[in-house]
Amino acid sequence: xxxxxxxxxxxxxxxxxxxxxxxxxxxxxxxxxxxxxxxxxxxxxxxxxxxxxxxxxxxxxxxxxxxxxxxxxxxxxxxxxxxxxxxxxxxxxxxxxxxxxxxxxxxxxxxxxxxxxxxxxxxxxxxxxxxxxxxxxxxxxxxxxxxxxxxxxxxxxxxxxxxxxxxxxxxxxxxxxxxxxxxxxxxxxxxxxxxxxxxxxxxxxxxxxxxxxxxxxxxxxxxxxxxxxxxxxxxxxxxxxxxxxxxxxxxxxxxxxxxxxxxxxxxxxxxxxxxxxxxxxxxxxxxxxxxxxxxxxxxxxxxxxxxxxxxxxxxxxxxxxxxxxxxxxxxxxxxxxxxxxxxxxxxxxxxxxxxxxxxxxxxx
Amino acid sequence: xxxxxxxxxxxxxxxxxxxxxxxxxxxxxxxxxxxxxxxxxxxxxxxxxxxxxxxxxxxxxxxxxxxxxxxxxxxxxxxxxxxxxxxxxxxxxxxxxxxxxxxxxxxxxxxxxxxxxxxxxxxxxxxxxxxxxxxxxxxxxxxxxxxxxxxxxxxxxxxxxxxxxxxxxxxxxxxxxxxxxxxxxxxxxxxxxxxxxxxxxxxxxxxxxxxxxxxxxxxxxxxxxxxxxxxxxxxxxxxxxxxxxxxxxxxxxxxxxxxxxxxxxxxxxxxxxxxxxxxxxxxxxxxxxxxxxxxxxxxxxxxxxxxxxxxxxxxxxxxxxxxxxxxxxxxxxxxxxxxxxxxxxxxxxxxxxxxxxxxxxxxxxxxxxxxxxxxxxxxxxxxxxxxxxxxxxxxxxxxxxxxxxxxxxxxxxxxxxxxxxxxxxxxxxxxxxxxxxxxxxxxxxxxxxxxxxxxxxxxxxxxx
Numbered sequence: 077x078x079x080x081x082x083x084x085x086x087x088x089x090x091x092x093x094x095x096x097x098x099x100x101x102x103x104x105x106x107x108x109x110x111x112x113x114x115x116x117x118x119x120x121x122x123x124x125x126x127x128x129x130x131x132x133x134x135x136x137x138x139x140x141x142x143x144x145x146x147x148x149x150x151x152x153x154x155x156x157x158x159x160x161x162x163x164x165x166x167x168x169x170x171x172x173x174x175x176x177x178x179x180x181x182x183x184x185x186x187x188x189x190x191x192x193x194x195x196x197x198x199x200x201x202x203x204x205x206x207x208x209x210x211x212x213x214x215x216x217x218x219x220x221x222x223x224x225x226x227x228x229x230x231x232x233x234x235x236x237x238x239x240x241x242x243x244x245x246x247x248x249x250x251x252x253x254x255x256x257x258x259x260x261x262x263x264x265x266x267x268x269x270x271x272x273x274x275x276x277x278x279x280x281x282x283x284x285x286x287x288x289x290x291x292x293x294x295x296x297x298x299x300x301x302x303x304x305x306x307x308x309x310x311x312x313x314x315x316x317x318x319x320x321x322x323x324x325x326x327x328x329x330x331x332x333x334x335x336x337x338x339x340x341x342x343x344x345x346x347x348x349x350x351x352x353x354x355x356x357x358x359x360x361x362x363x364x365x366x367x368x369x370x371x372x373x374x375x376x377x378x379x380x381x382x383x384x385x386x387x388x389x390x391x392x393x394x395x396x397x398x399x400x401x402x403x404x405x406x407x408x409x410x411x412x413x414x415x416x417x418x419x420x421x422x423x424x425x426x427x428x429x430x431x432x433x434x435x436x437x438x439x440x
Numbered sequence: 441x442x443x444x445x446x447x448x449x450x451x452x453x454x455x456x457x458x459x460x461x462x463x464x465x466x467x468x469x470x471x472x473x474x475x476x477x478x479x480x481x482x483x484x485x486x487x488x489x490x491x492x493x494x495x496x497x498x499x500x501x502x503x504x505x506x507x508x509x510x511x512x513x514x515x516x517x518x519x520x521x522x523x524x525x526x527x528x529x530x531x532x533x534x535x536x537x538x539x540x541x542x543x544x545x546x547x548x549x550x551x552x553x554x555x556x557x558x559x560x561x562x563x564x565x566x567x568x569x570x571x572x573x574x575x576x577x578x579x580x581x582x583x584x585x586x587x588x589x590x591x592x593x594x595x596x597x598x599x600x601x602x603x604x605x606x607x608x609x610x611x612x613x614x615x616x617x618x619x620x621x622x623x624x625x626x627x628x629x630x631x632x633x634x635x636x637x638x639x640x641x642x643x644x645x646x647x648x649x650x651x652x653x654x655x656x657x658x659x660x661x662x663x664x665x666x667x668x669x670x671x672x673x674x675x676x677x678x679x680x681x682x683x684x685x686x687x688x689x690x691x692x693x694x695x696x697x698x699x700x701x702x703x704x705x706x707x708x709x710x711x712x713x714x715x716x717x718x719x720x721x722x723x724x725x726x727x728x729x730x731x732x733x734x735x736x737x738x739x740x741x742x743x744x745x746x747x748x749x750x751x752x753x754x755x756x757x758x759x760x761x762x763x764x765x766x767x768x769x770x771x772x773x774x775x776x777x778x779x780x781x782x783x784x785x786x787x788x789x790x791x792x793x794x795x796x797x798x799x800x801x802x803x804x805x806x807x808x809x810x811x812x813x814x815x816x817x818x819x820x821x822x823x824x825x826x827x828x829x830x831x832x833x834x835x836x837x838x839x840x841x842x843x844x845x846x847x848x849x850x851x852x853x854x855x856x857x858x859x860x861x862x863x864x865x866x867x868x869x870x871x872x873x874x875x876x877x878x879x880x881x882x883x884x885x886x887x888x889x890x891x892x893x894x895x896x897x898x899x900x901x902x903x904x
Contacts, residue, residue, distance in 0.1 A: 080865035082471065083858055090854055114542055115836025116535070116843060123833035126543055126550060130825040133554040134811075137561050144565045208566065208799060214792065216799030217568055301801060303564060304808065313565075436872040 081435075088428035095421040102414045109405045121402050128399045135392045138305050142385040145303050145313045149378045152210050152315050155203040156371040159320075162200070163334070163364040166193045170341060170357045176350040187345045194338040201317055211317030212296030220296035220317045221335070294318040298325030305384045311377060320370045329373065330366030332359055443899065445489070446892040449499035452486060453885035456500045460878045463505055467866045468875075475645030477507040477864035479637055507637040508864045511660075514644055517856050518651040518658065522671070522716045524849040525652035529720035530728075531842040533601065537729065538839045540593035543832050549736075550828050552586040553743070553811075555579050560808035563791055568757060568798040573786035580765070580781045587740045591777040594733045601725040602696045608653065608718060609686040609699070615650045616668070619643055620683035620704075623665035627681070630664045640664075655715030670701065671715050679704040686718075696725065728838070733776070735818065735831045740776040741769050742815045743824060747807055754790030754803030762790025762803070 104113055115122040173186050201211050201221040212220040298316040305311055318324040323331035337359045344352030460481045470476040482505070486498040543550045559579040563572045622643040629636040643666065650656060655671030661680070668678040677684045682704035688697040689710075699722065702708040713719040744766035751765040764782045769775045783789060792800030814821050819830040 078862045078867065080861055080867040081869070082865050083861045086854070086857065086861065110544070112544055114538055114544060114839075115832050116538055116839035117836075119833045119836035119840055122544060122836045123829050126829035126832055127826070129543075130550070130554055130829070133551075133558065137558045141561060141565060206566070206569070208568070212799060214794065214797030214800035297797060299797070299800065301799065302805065303801075304561065304805065307812070310805075436869040440872060440876065 084428075084431050088424070088431070091424050092421070092428065095417065095424050098417050099414070099421055102410055102417055105405050106407070106410050106414065109407070110403050111405055112403060125399065125403055128395050128402075132392065132395050132399070134307075135388055135395065138388050139385065139392070141303050142305050142381055142388065145305065145311065145381055146378060146385070148205060148210060148313055149374060149381065151203065151205055153371065153374055153378065155200045155210070156315065156320075156367060156374060159197050159200045160364065160367045160371060162193045162197050163360070163367050166190060166338070166360055167357075167364055169193070170353070170360055173345060173353065174357060176345075176348040176353055178348070180348075183345050183348060187342050190338055190342050190345070194335065194342075197321065197334070197338075201321055209296065209317075211315060211320060213299040213301070213314065213316055213318070214297045215295065218295055220294055221321065294322050294324065305381060306388065309384060311381055311384070313377075315370055315374055320367065323366060329369035330362055332363040332366050334360075334363040334366065337363055443892050443896050445498065446895075447889065449486075449497075450885050450888035450892060452499040452501070453888070454882060456481075456483065456502055457878045457882040457885060459502055459505075461875065461882070464871050464874045464878060468868065468871050471866040471868060471871075473641075475641050475648070476866070477509050477637065477641050477644075478866045479505050479507045481505055505635055505637070507641070509640075510860070510863050513856060513860050513863065514648075517648050517853070517860065518656070520849065520853045520856055521648055521651040522655040524846065524853055525717040526715060526720040527842050527846040527849055529717045530724060531839070531846040533597065533720075533724050534728070534835070534839045534842055537594065537597055537732065538835055540590060541732075541832055541835055543828075549586040549590050549739075550825065550832070552579075552583045553739075553824060553828065556583045557808055557811035560804050563789070563804040564801040564808060567791035567801040567804055570786060573789050576789060577781065577783070577786055583743075584766070584779050584781060587736065587776040587779050590736050591733065591774075594729055594736070595777070598696075598725050598729050598733075601721050601729070605688055605697050605699065605718075605721060608721060609688060612650065612653050612718065613683075613685045615646050615653070616677055616683040616685060619646050619650070619666065619668065620678050620681050622646070623678065624681045626664040636664065651716065653717045654713060655719070670711070672713055672719070673701075673711060675701055675709075675711070676703045676705075677701075732831070732835065734773070735827075736776045737772055737774060738817055739824065739828060739831075740779045741772045742817070743810070744769050744775070744779055746810045746813065746815070750803065750807045750810065751790050753793070754806075755792045755795055755797075755800075756790040757787040757798060759795055760788075763788065765789075765807075 105111060112118050112121050112125060169186060169189055173183070177183055198221045202219055203210050208216040209218070209220050210216070212218065294317050296317050298318040300312040300316070301314040302310040303313045316325055319327060319329060321334045322336075323329075323333050337356055340352060341356035341360065343349075344356055460483075463479050463481050467478050482503040484501050484503040486501040488495045488497045490496075541548060556576075556579045559572070559576040563569070563576055566572050622639055626636045626639050626643065629639065647656070647658060647666070647668070650668070656668050656677065657671055657674075658666050658668045660666050665680050666678070667676065667680065669675065670677050675684070684701065684703040687700045687702060687708060689700055690696070691698045698710050699713055699718070700708045701711045713722050748764040748766060748768060751762045754762040756762050767778060767780045767782050769778070791804035792798070793802040793806075794800055811824055814823055815827070817827040817830075819827050819834075822830065
């Protein structure tokens with residue numbers, strides 16, 4: 077083959093370009109520490125990388141869900157622990173007066189202690205995270221258990237029912253007692269999610285004898301707040317207040333209306349009604365069990381969430397390992413390749429320089 | 441025969457070697473001229489003279505000055521230029537498009553989609569939380585922005601491809617005209633018996649340039665002219681001394697240019713280029729880039745339709761039935777550029793599925809779950825994320841393929857160019873040798889003159 081000076085020139089340019097291209101590629105990989113820097117570098121790997129990124133994002137979201145869920149569950153557990161403590165105290169308290177007593181001062185003292193305990197249980201039932209009531213079900217923005225004073229409300233003047241709406245009033249809101257005094261004004265504070273209006277004229281005229289208006293109702297809902305913590309795993313993150321303290325809903329823990337039992341016991345002790353005290357005493361034992369059941373159920377779920385979190389973490393680790401294998405540069409390997417490529421590049425530069433110098437012109 | 445004929449031989453040789461030196465000079469001067477074919481002097485003995493009883497030569501003659509030229513190589517070079525022009529253009533444009541979808545850095549449209557559905561997940565944990573709702577709104581806006589940006593990049597690409605047709609057809613038209621002009625020059629020169637090597641080289645180079653821009657076939661006529669036909673349809677582009685031209689008319693339907701071809705003789709007609717740079721530009725503009733656009737539209741359309749349907753079955757914080765979350769898509773085509781959030785306040789986000797329950801997360805969970813649902817996408821029935829990953833992978837594959845093809849074709853062209861160089865290229869070493877060779881011959885011929893002159897002097901001195 078006849079070789080001309082332009083041929084070697086063109087060849088040199090072409091080869092230097094090729095070498096430089098390879099050097100650039102290796103440099104880019106070293107710089108970014110990534111094997112695939114754009115989809116066309118390796119379309120199949122690019123698709124896998126994107127898939128893994130998506131899966132990682134989803135798993136990390138589940139982990140975030142887990143963290144928040146566990147926080148909520150821990151706070152609920154603290155409340156349940158406190159409620160169960162108050163219940164145990166109530167059991168002991170009632171045990172001091174199993175057969176009634178003729179000492180009305182003693183009965184009053186027991187009754188007022190019961191009242192305090194009920195008040196505390198109600199307070200715990202109104203535990204909040206941020207501005208959400210954790211035992212309120214789907215109605216987490218309204219006070220689920222109205223704090224009522226068993227002794228106080230003689231309903232002179234006005235009595236304010238707060239944070240209720242028509243649905244709750246018809247559905248589950250208990251207004252117990254002997255009646256509402258005539259001329260009682262019932263003001264309904266419009267809840268933030270005001271739907272429709274509340275007409276209480278009938279309730280107001282149903283008044284008969286003046287006696288305390290006792291509110292023991294639960295205005296939340298018994299709905300499960302389900303949170304997704306895995307691809308196919310959702311978990312109930314809340315404890316339903318109604319099921320816990322009223323024994324309503326599907327009554328999974330027991331069907332004791334704890335708040336009503338307190339009211340009945342209060343009245344029974346005040347009236348020294350021994351039969352009612354005995355009934356109440358048995359019921360408050362059942363109530364304690366109900367709270368304990370709810371607590372153990374919550375703890376089981378917390379354990380499940382935490383084990384799911386471990387599984388998720390494991391999965392995230394696996395995904396990250398795969399990603400590392402596909403995407404992360406083996407620095408040693410690339411370093412060696414870079415060295416080899418550099419040698420090749422220098423060789424092509426050097427030969428080009430030497431060949432270009434060779435000319436017959438120098439010898440004529 | 442006499443001494444004068446020796447002088448004649450010497451004079452002829454001097455002339456010949458001066459011409460040979462000129463040709464060598466021409467070769468050296470054009471060592472770097474693209475498309476130049478080296479020329480050589482073909483020497484022959486002059487007509488012998490038999491008058492003295494012996495047949496004695498009368499010196500040297502230049503039979504012809506010919507160029508080293510391989511028609512077969514030229515044909516192959518022309519054939520190789522067309523796919524190379526096509527794939528190089530395609531590769532360049534696709535690489536720009538690819539940059540717009542560079543998801544490997546993980547902060548593009550794909551990340552925006554994931555982020556949007558993650559925000560719905562967050563909302564399930566606190567359905568009435570203003571922070572969660574605000575985050576969801578901004579995620580939705582980021583998603584819409586990403587769709588707009590992808591759509592804008594693609595539509596900018598199509599419109600700049602469309603604009604690039606104008607300079608491209610201008611350049612093709614100039615080349616066609618130049619070829620026709622050169623045809624005229626070559627025809628005239630050769631009719632007068634002149635040497636048209638340089639003009640032919642120029643024309644060959646132009647034909648090679650042209651074949652990168654459009655697919656052509658060419659035939660050389662006996663009068664030295666070359667006729668060129670368009671490979672897409674066989675319409676004549678150059679006939680003898682007349683050149684055709686491409687023109688552009690705006691299609692009222694698409695708003696893009698239609699390519700018209702006006703043959704040397706005849707009326708303009710709309711053509712669909714499929715080869716060379718012109719073919720690549722038209723196919724990228726009409727098929728490839730709109731194809732990607734369609735896939736992005738499809739993605740936006742399906743997300744918006746599914747989210748809207750679910751959102752409309754929920755209840756918002758104002759106690760109303762949910763509205764469309766995104767602007768309702770009228771049509772699939774072009775939706776990626778139109779998608780926007782339809783809600784005016786964060787209270788309109790419908791996380792609940794019942795009235796009056798601010799802690800109800802059922803609808804939020806259902807919308808978050810849309811990311812796990814499959815849709816009948818053109819890439820198959822897959823989830824949103826998988827469809828997007830498929831689109832990215834497809835773009836990557838097409839860029840890779842066109843890069844590899846362009847690379848292979850440029851290697852092939854390089855090989856052909858090397859072969860052409862080997863045959864027709866100027867070797868300076870060779871020319872140097874020729875230079876010395878012809879110089880020596882010239883010196884020897886001059887010596888012949890002086891020798892003959894000496895002999896003539898001797899003869900004349902006899903007469904004195």
